[in-house]
Amino acid sequence: xxxxxxxxxxxxxxxxxxxxxxxxxxxxxxxxxxxxxxxxxxxxxxxxxxxxxxxxxxxxxxxxxxxxxxxxxxxxxxxxxxxxxxxxxxxxxxxxxxxxxxxxxxxxxxxxxxxxxxxxxxxxxxxxxxxxxxxxxxxxxxxxxxxxxxxxxxxxxxxxxxxxxxxxxxxxxxxxxxxxxxxxxxxxxxxxxxxxxxxxxxxxxxxxxxxxxxxxxxxxxxxxxxxxxxxxxxxxxxxxxxxx
Ligand code: SF4
Numbered sequence: 521x522x523x524x525x526x527x528x529x530x531x532x533x534x535x536x537x538x539x540x541x542x543x544x545x546x547x548x549x550x551x552x553x554x555x556x557x558x559x560x561x562x563x564x565x566x567x568x569x570x571x572x573x574x575x576x577x578x579x580x581x582x583x584x585x586x587x588x589x590x591x592x593x594x595x596x597x598x599x600x601x602x603x604x605x606x607x608x609x610x611x612x613x614x615x616x617x618x619x620x621x622x623x624x625x626x627x628x629x630x631x632x633x634x635x636x637x638x639x640x641x642x643x644x645x646x647x648x649x650x651x652x653x654x655x656x657x658x659x660x661x662x663x664x665x666x667x668x669x670x671x672x673x674x675x676x677x678x679x680x681x682x683x684x685x686x687x688x689x690x691x692x693x694x695x696x697x698x699x700x701x702x703x704x705x706x707x708x709x710x711x712x713x714x715x716x717x718x719x720x721x722x723x724x725x726x727x728x729x730x731x732x733x734x735x736x737x738x739x740x741x742x743x744x745x746x747x748x749x750x751x752x753x754x755x756x757x758x759x760x761x762x763x764x
Contacts, residue, residue, distance in 0.1 A: 521578045524588055527597060533753055534695075534719070535594030535626055539579065541610055542599040544569040547630050547672040551651070551698050551726055554598040566671075569603050571610040579614050589622035592645075602631030604673055615639050628695055630672035634681050637688045645716075646685035647693040648678035651700040651723075653707035668700050675707075683714050696739075697721030697753060702730055705742055712746045721753035732759035 523539045531538070544565040545554065555565040572578075582588065595601040601611045608631075615625055615636055625640070627633055628647040640646065651668055653675055665674050672678075682692045694715045696704045700723060708718055720739050722732050736756045743750035752760070 521572075521574070522582050522586075523572070523575055523578050524582050524586075524593065527594070530753070530755070531597050533751075534597070534628070535592060537588075537591050538594040538597050539575075539614065540596045540598045541571060541575055541601055541614060542569055542596070542603055542606075543572055544603075545599045546603050546605055547600055547669050549630070549651075549669040549672070551668070551700070551723060553725070557598055569599075569606050576610055576613045576617070580617050583617060583621045583623075591623045592626050593618055593623050594626045594628065596628070600629050600631050600672075601627055602629045602633045604631045604671060608633075608635065612636050612639065619644075626693075630669055630678060632673055632677070632681055634684055637685055637690060640685070640688070640690045642689050642691060645691040645693055646682060647695055648682050649695040649697070650675045650678060650704060650707065651696070651698055653703055654701055679707075679711055679714060682711075686714060686716075691716045693717040693719065695719045695721075698723035698726075699730065699735070700728075702735055702738075705739055708748070709742060709746060712748050715748070717749045717751065718743065719751045719753065720756060722756040722759060724755060732756060733762050736760035 524537055527538050546566055546569050548566050555562045602608050616639060618625055619639060624643040626645045628649055630649050633646060652666055686692045692715050698721055736752060737760055
């Protein structure tokens, strides 16, 4: 098994190399594409989460045999590197191995990755994924769990982790993909100082009331006005080229 791979298609827009550490993910995002990609039953994917067999050993072997160094490696596409409620020690061990071979990591999570901030530096990137900032009063925003990602930590708690990462000198980014509510832009405006980069992508494969062309143009205008480094995913960029 060679767990370090070069993503293709839409995933390629996120990084040149990636590793998927776990067999499933408990976060239950309604839009999750991973069961389709992995040809797995959705319930099994969300209920049976464990490290892929011998994943740490396989990463170690591949790093040594293929001499992979100086790369930015994305964690993860078909799972979350910090599955809430599960032991993320394999993620920690893999980060140690990647760093020991001179690589850097680009994390993307809806969980809590703060346990590994001590392993990261200014060449690494800690990213959180948020599809909506809608809050449900009177629940505290930090306790609120998104109805779209029922078992992930609260969106505002993810932001708090990113703020902690930034204070620790780690690069931070936010992935607004897929956007479920247009109000994500208000959230990004509020936290524009927290993130070094924002990546924005549309909801694919599910119906949405959002006018993607207008949304994309608004998002781009906001990023330019606030001086935010941004990237618009190709499928959203294509919509923006159509008149709103
Ligand atoms: S965090 Fe990612 S892998 Fe996990 S359920 Fe959500 S979309 Fe799927």
